[in-house]
Amino acid sequence: MALELTVQEAMSKKEKPDYDHLTFGTTFTDHMFVMDYEKGKGWHAPRIVPYAPITLDPSALVFHYGQAVFEGLKAYHTEKGVLLFRPEKNFERLNVSNERLNIPPVDVDFMVKSLKRLVELDQDWIPTKEGQSLYIRPFIIATEPALSVRPSKQYKLMIILSPVGAYYSTSDQLSPVKIYVEDEYVRSVKGGVGFTKTSGNYAASLSAQTKANELGYDQVLWLDAIEKKYVEEVGSMNIFFKINGTIITPALNGSILSGITRKSVLELLDHWGMDVEERRISIEEVYEAYEKGTLEEVFGTGTAAVISPVGTLKWKDKVMTINNNETGEISLKLYETITGIQTGKLEDTFGWTESLETVQKN
Numbered sequence: 001m002a003l004e005l006t007v008q009e010a011m012s013k014k015e016k017p018d019y020d021h022l023t024f025g026t027t028f029t030d031h032m033f034v035m036d037y038e039k040g041k042g043w044h045a046p047r048i049v050p051y052a053p054i055t056l057d058p059s060a061l062v063f064h065y066g067q068a069v070f071e072g073l074k075a076y077h078t079e080k081g082v083l084l085f086r087p088e089k090n091f092e093r094l095n096v097s098n099e100r101l102n103i104p105p106v107d108v109d110f111m112v113k114s115l116k117r118l119v120e121l122d123q124d125w126i127p128t129k130e131g132q133s134l135y136i137r138p139f140i141i142a143t144e145p146a147l148s149v150r151p152s153k154q155y156k157l158m159i160i161l162s163p164v165g166a167y168y169s170t171s172d173q174l175s176p177v178k179i180y181v182e183d184e185y186v187r188s189v190k191g192g193v194g195f196t197k198t199s200g201n202y203a204a205s206l207s208a209q210t211k212a213n214e215l216g217y218d219q220v221l222w223l224d225a226i227e228k229k230y231v232e233e234v235g236s237m238n239i240f241f242k243i244n245g246t247i248i249t250p251a252l253n254g255s256i257l258s259g260i261t262r263k264s265v266l267e268l269l270d271h272w273g274m275d276v277e278e279r280r281i282s283i284e285e286v287y288e289a290y291e292k293g294t295l296e297e298v299f300g301t302g303t304a305a306v307i308s309p310v311g312t313l314k315w316k317d318k319v320m321t322i323n324n325n326e327t328g329e330i331s332l333k334l335y336e337t338i339t340g341i342q343t344g345k346l347e348d349t350f351g352w353t354e355s356l357e358t359v360q361k362n
Ligand SMILES: *Cc1c(COP(=O)(O)O)cnc(C)c1O
Pocket: 072, 197, 233, 234, 235, 236, 237, 238, 257, 258, 259, 260, 261, 262, 301, 302, 303, 304
């Protein structure tokens, strides 16, 4: 059965927030996308409707057993029109999360098309200043009213949109962050759900994040859960190290999230002919490189900040200051290239961006 998207436009438009002081994810646009799933019927009734609260039964499974997955991507206002960055990758990854969480898969092409319709309808919400964008949050929750521990027979998929500011207050300067290497709590283990974007991963990370914040650090760097030896990733970013000219990132091992920014960075570095290694890397190896003076750069990658240079890394009683707490050459080049492609200022030779022009109006 072919899905047919219906559109119900809002009767009145909301007031826009102050675009000079946007805070991340606190204001939402006029419309949202909703689609329901019911066992036996499949995904159905895809619709764009005015943004509004939803009603759920208090026994809805998501509240009790956490069957929930999500995605995050951005739309940019550019001279070439509105551009999305590799949106099909997000819906493909949503299906990877779905499979692990026993949630039925979605049609990737249909979701990309529907997202384009939604963004097109709310495009006057896309901020236009340097570094600003429209953050897109697709998510699925289990809605069946039941307290049994089993996969839900009903789900709701929604997409909401939020205008967001530059991740850094000083727009053209990437300010290095302070990272705390967590050696008490763990995030995930192979066989678990670390490779998925499921809400519970974040719930489980909050204690460590709070501890790091109290100690004066921005984010946590997770180590592997078994030996607490190998580097995994940062809170919501993958991590890269430049040691003696070689760029190293932990290989995807079943407990690390496969970032789309990580993938794009690897493709760019490869294109530039740089030495890149995807492998296990221990925190001792990082510290030894630091001691020897060969730890040249550390940076995180993720949709929110794109590239986030790491200026300080604290592991046990050792505090490493990386590259004089300044943004490294590769971090900057990657940031400028990826954001240049995203905003249409650089030619997109990789075919990573998509305009809204392909939207089919039925
Ligand atoms: C979303 C996420 C990332 C970054 O993925 P991108 O696709 O690059 O935004 C990294 N780690 C975790 C745990 C994440 O949830």
